[in-house]
Amino acid sequence: MNRLVTRQSRLRKPSRRELALFALLAAFIAVIEPFEPYDWLQSSVTAAINAKDYEGNAIIVAIDEETERNLPSRSWTRSELAALLTKLGQSEPEVILVDQQYFQDEDSSSLAELSAALEALPERPYWHVELSPEAAGSLSESAPAMDADSFVDSSAALDPALANRVRPAVATMRSYAFGAPIFVPLAVEQDGGPVPSFATILAGGTRGAERNVINVDLSYRPGTIPSVSAAEVLAEDFDTSVFENRPVIVSFTSTLGRDTRDTPNDTYTEKAAVWVMAAETLIRGPPRVLGWVPTFLIAVLAGLAWMYLPRPYGRIVAGVAFVGIALSPIVFEQHLIFVQTSHGLFLLLILAIAKLWQRGQGAVRTYRSAAETKSRFLAQASHDLRQPIHAIGLLAERLSQTDLSDDQAKLVSKISWSVDNASRMFRALLDIAAIESGTLQTDIRPVAMNELLAGIDSQNALSAEQANVDLRLVPCDLMVRTDPALIGTMIQNLVSNAIKYSPGKGVLVGCRMKAGRLAIYVVDNGRGISSSDMEHVKKEFFRSSRKSTLSSENKGLGLAIVNRLADMLHVKLTLRSEEGRGTVATIEGLEVVEQEDAKAAANADRPLPLSGLRVALADDDEETLASTRGLLEQWGCTVQTFAQLPEDLPDCDILLSDYDFGGGSTLAGRHDLVLQAEETGTQIIIISGHHPAQIRETIASHSGLILAKPLRAAELRSALMAARQG
Template sequence: MSRLWDLKRYFRRPSRREGILLGVLIVFISLAVPFEPYDWLQRSVTAQLNLKPYKGDAVIIAIDAKTERELPDRAWSKSDLADLLTRLSEHDPKQIVIAQQYFEAGADDDDQRLIDALKQLDFKPSWQVEIAPEEIRFSGKESRSSGRSDEPSFAQLLEPGIADLVQPNIAAFRRTNNYAPISAQYVVETSEGVVPSSASVLAQGASPPSQNLFTVDLSYNTRTIPEFSAIDVMRDDRIAAKLSDKSVIIAFTDQLGRDTVVTPFDPYTSRAALSVVAAQTLIDGPPVSLGWGAMFLLAIMVTILWIALVRPYGLYIAGTALVLIIVSPFFLERLLIFQETSQAIVLIALVGIVRVWQQGREAIHVYRSAAETKSQFLAQASHDLRQPIHAIGLLADRLSQSNLTIEQQEIVSKISWSVDNARRMFRALLDIAAIESGTLKKDLSAVSVNELLAEVDSQNALAAEQAGVDLRLIPSDLVVRTDRALLGTMLQNLVSNSIRYTSGGKIVVGCRRKENTLSFYVADNGRGIAPDELEKVQKEFYRSATGSSLGSDNKGLGLAIVNRLARLLDLRFRLRSELGKGTIASIEGLRIISSAEAPQTSENERKLPLSGLRVVVADDEEDTLHSTAALLEKWGCDVTPLSRPPEGIAPCDIVLSDFDFGEGVTLGEQPNIVSNIDKLGIDMIIISGHHPDQIRENLPDFSGLILTKPLRAAQLRSAMMSLRRVKKAN
C-alpha cells in the first residue's frame, strides 16, 4: 500500500485551464478534416518502404500498341477477341476477366464468332460492363454480395447474344485526389442492382473484407505482375501454355486516362494491374480499416498523462507515443491493417506547442521578476551610496584648500579623481536601473538639430580642448521628433567616449538625411576597435583590453546606456570600426518633422520633374558620356554611365544609348540587348548620328524613341518627361 501511495509523487493535479484547453483541442481536431493529406503522404511512403513483388496467379493479357500494330486490320475487333478466347480455351485458365472492350466496326460474322468462342469455354468468363460514374454508389457499409450466378441479371448492360454466356463485373475505384491512397469496392451498388467488382471476381474463394469499400495495398510493385501482349498469346502456343490454371484479365493498357490510373508513385498504372492488386489484397487479407478513432483515443490518453505527470515523465511518454504513432503504419500495413494517424499526431503536437508556450510565459515571468528585482536593487543601492560619496567629495575639496604638503596634495587629488569616477559610475547605474524598471519614459517633442548640436558643443568643448581633440560639428536646419533629453544623453556619451580615446585626433559630429529619416554620426580617427569586440563593448561592464576609441572609463556602461536608450526610442545604434583608423557610431531612424517638408517636396517635383529617375547612359565617346551624365545629375537623376553597349545592366527606369559604339559594334548586331531591356520593362531611347530609318531597319522590333545627334537638352528632357508620365499613368 505504501508503494502505491509513493506513486502519487509522480502525479500532479492539472489546472482547470489545462482541462478546458485539452477538451477544446480534442473537439476541434475531431471535427477538423484538413489533416487527410498527411495520411495520404504517410500511406504512400509506407507503401514504398514495404514494396514487394507480386507473387499471385493473375496474368494480364494486354491489348497494347504492339497487338494493334500487328493485327491485319490494325485495330482490335470482336473477331480478334474470339481468336484469343479460343486459344485460351485450349489451355484451361482458372478464370477469365474481360475488362472494358473497345471494338472497331467489323464484319457481320464477328458477333457470331465471339458467341461461338464464349460457348467453347468450360465456365462463364466475367465481362466488365460500362456504367456511368454517377450511377455507382460507393459504400463502406457491411452489406455485400457474393457476385455469383444468383445475382440480379444485367442483360441490359451487355450486348445481345452474350448476356447469358458471361457474368457482369465493374471495376470501381475511388481516389480523393490523384496522389491519395486508392479504395476499391468489393461489390458495386448501381441503379440496376448489385454487381461484383473485378477485384472480387479475381479473388474468388478469398474471405470478404470487413467493409465493402476497402483500401488497396499499394505496396505491390505493379511492374512485377506477369503481362503478355495479346498478339503473342494468339500466335505463340508456348506463351499461351503458361496461362494454364491462371487467373487471366484481358485489358487495354496503353491509352492514358482511359486505360491507366494515377497511383501515388506511378502515374501510369494500368487499371488491369490495379484490379489485380486489389484482388491480391483480398486474398492476403481481408484488409481491416481502423479509421482515425483508435490512434486518436491513444493520443487523448497520452496527452492526459502528459498533463497529469510531473516533469519530465509526461514528456517522455508523449514523445515515445508520438514516435510509435508515426512508425506504426509501417508495421501494421504489412498486416493489411490500415489507419489514419494525422488527428492523433496533430493533437499531441498542439498540446506540445501549448505547453512550450506556457513554459515560455513562465520563464519570461521569472526573468522579468528577476530583472525588476535587480533594477530595484541597483536603483536603491546607487541612490543610497550617492550621499556618502557626495560627502566624501565635499570633504576632499575642503581638505585640498588647507595647508598640505605636496605629497598630501597628490593623495587628495587621487581621492577626488576616484570620487568623480565613482559618481559617474553611479549615475550610469541609475540610468540603467531606470530604463530596466520602466520608470524612464520617453517624452517625444520637436527637437532642433542645431540646438542639440550646440548643447553637445558646450558640454564637450573644454574637454576636447584639454585632450587636444579637434571637435567639429556640422550644422543642420532640420527638426526631428524625439525625446530631447534622452537623445542628448546618447550623443553626450558617444562624444565623451571619443574625446577620451582620441587624444590629439579629430572628431566629426553631424547628421545625414535619408528620405524622411535622419541619422546622427559621431566619427573619430582614434585607435579603433577590434572586430571581435564590436559586440562586446556595447554590453555592461566590458572594457576593451586594446584601449579602443569607444571604450568606457566608467566600467563600460556608456555604450550600454546608448544601446538601451536606442531601443527605448525605437532607433538603431550601430558601430563600425577598424583598428588604427577610427570608429563611426551612428544613431539611425529619427523621423524628420520639418514644417517645410511637404511644400518643399512638391516644389522640388515642380523644379526637378526627373528627380529620382534611375538612368543608364551608354556612349563610347567619353566627352559626350560625361557631359550627358552631368546634365542628368543636375536634373536630379541617379546616373550610371557606360562606355559600352548596355548589356547586363542593373534595374533602372530609362536607358539612353548610342547606336554605334565604334569598331563595327552596333546595337543592330546585338538585337538581344534591346529585346532584353524591353522584357525587363525598361524604357529605352536611342541617341545616334545615324538616320532613324536606318536604325529601325537594323532593329525592326524596336518601338522606342530615336533621337538624332546633335541633341538639345530641352529635347532630351521633354522625351524623358513624356516617358515618365506614361509610366505613372500606367
C-alpha cells in the first residue's frame, strides 16, 4: 500500500489549462478529417513495402499496340473482337469478361458477326456496362454488400443486339492521390436490379463481404499477373491450355491514363490488373477496415500518460505509441486489415509541438530571469565596490604628492596602478550590466566631432604621456547625429586599447567620409592582433593566448562593450590588424548633419590652472570627503565640505556632489539646489556609483557632467578644467 501511495505521489499533476487544451485538441481532430492525404500516402508506402507476387489463376488478354500493328486495318473492330472471342471460347475458359471496347467500325455486318461469335460461346461472357455519373457518384463505402444471388443477367444499358448474348458487369473504381487507396464496388444498382462488378465475377462471389465497397490490396506486383497479347491469340500463336478453366479479361492496355491506374508498385498499372487485385483481395478476405478510431484512442491514452507520468516515462510512452501507430499499417494491411493512423499521429505530433513550445517558453523565461539577476548583481556589486576603490585612489594620489622615499614611491605607484585597473574593470562591468538590463537608453542628437575629439584628447593625454605614446587627433568640423555619451565611450575604449598596446609608438584618431556617412578611425602601430584571435576579440572576457606584460590589465571587456554599443547606435565596428604592425579600428555609418554655426572645440588637453576655483564638496563618506578635499586644495582650489547636501547652495563656482547620501536621501530629491544652480550659473558635477543613465532619468533638468566612481584623479582634474572653461 505504501509503495502504491509513493508511486501515485510521483505522478505529475497537469494544470486545468493543460487538460482543457488537450481535450479541445482531441475533440477538434476527432470532429474533422483533414489528414486523409497522409493515410493515402501511408497506404501507398505500406503496399510498396509489402510487395508480393500474384499467384491466382486469372489472365489478361491485352489489346495492345502489337495487336493493332498486326491488324489489316490497323484499327480494332467488332470483327476482330468476334475472332478473338471465338478463339478464346475454343480454349474452354472458366469465364470471359470483356472490358470497355473502343471500336472503329459502325456497319451492321460487323455487329452481326460479333453477335454470332457471342452466341457460339459455351458460356455467356460478362460485358462492361458504362455507369452514369450519378450511379458512379452514389457508391458508398459504408453501404452493405449486395446479395450475390440476386444479380441480374441483362441490362437496358447494353446494346440490344448484345443484350441476350452477354451478362452485364461494371468496372468502375475510385482512386486517390499517391496511387493508393483504390476502392471498388462489389455490385452497382442498375435498371432491373444489382449488376456485379468485375471483382465479384473474378472472385466467384462476394465472399461474405460486409461492405459493398472494398479497399483493394495494392501490394501485388502488376508485372506478375499473367498477360497475353491479343495479337498472339488472333495469330493462334499460343498454347490453348493457357486459358483452360481460368477467368479471362479482355481489356485495352495501350492508352495510358485511360486504361491504366497509378499504383504503388507501377505507375502505369492496367485497369484489368487492378480488378484482378480486387478479386484476389476478396478471395483472401474480405478485408476489414478498422478506420481511425482505434489508433486515435491509443494516441489519446498515450497523450494522457505523457501529461501525468514524470519525465522521461511520459515521453517514452508517447514515443512508443507514435512509432507503433505509424508502423501498424505495415503489420496489419498485409493481413487485409486496413487502418487509418493520421488522426492519432497528428494528435501526438501537435501535442509534442505544444510541449516543445511550452518548454521553450520556460527556458526563455528562465534565461531572462537569470540574465536580469546577473545584471542586477553586477550593477549592485560594481556600485558598492566603487566607493572604497574611489577613496583608495584619492588617498594614493595624495600620498604620491608627499615626501616619499624611492621604495615608498614605487609602492604608491603600484597601488595607483592596481586601483586604476580595478576602476576600469568595475566601470566596464557596470556598462555591460546596463546594456543587458536595458536601462541604458540612447539620446540621439547632433554632436560636433571636434568637441567629441577634444574630450577624448583630454581623457587620454595623461595616460598617453605616461606610456610615451604620440597621441594625435585630426580635427573634424562635421557634426553627426548620435548619442554623445555612448559614441564617446566607444572611441574612448578604442583609444585606450591603442595606447595600452602601443607603448612608445603612435596613435592617430581621425575621420573620413565613407559611402555618404562618416567613419571614425583609430590607428596604431602597436603589436597588432593575431589572425587566430581576431574572430574572438569582440567577445566578453576574451584574452589573447600570447604572453604579454599587459595581459593582467586586459579583462577582455573593452571591445565587447564597443561592439554592443555599436549595435545600439546602429553603426558598424570593424577591425583590421596585422601582427607586429598595428591595428585599425573603424566606427562606420555615422549620419552627418548640417551645422550652421559650428565652432571648433578648444584643445582640452591644454592644461588650465585651477587656482582660485571655488568648489563645494558634498559626500557622506568621510574618507572620500577628506581625500578629495586634500587633492583639490593641492590643485589650488578653495574647498567647502559637506557631509550631507547643504540646505542652500553655497557661494561657489562648482558643486561637486555625490548622488546617494543613504537613508533614501539623494540629489534627485533636492530639485531646489538644481534650480538655484541654474539661477546663479553654478555648475553641478555629480560623482556616483550609479549609472549615468539612471541618474539622468531622475534629474532630467541636470545637463552637467556625471562622473562614475571609482574616479581617477586625472579624470576629475580634466572635468574641473572643462567645467571652468565652459
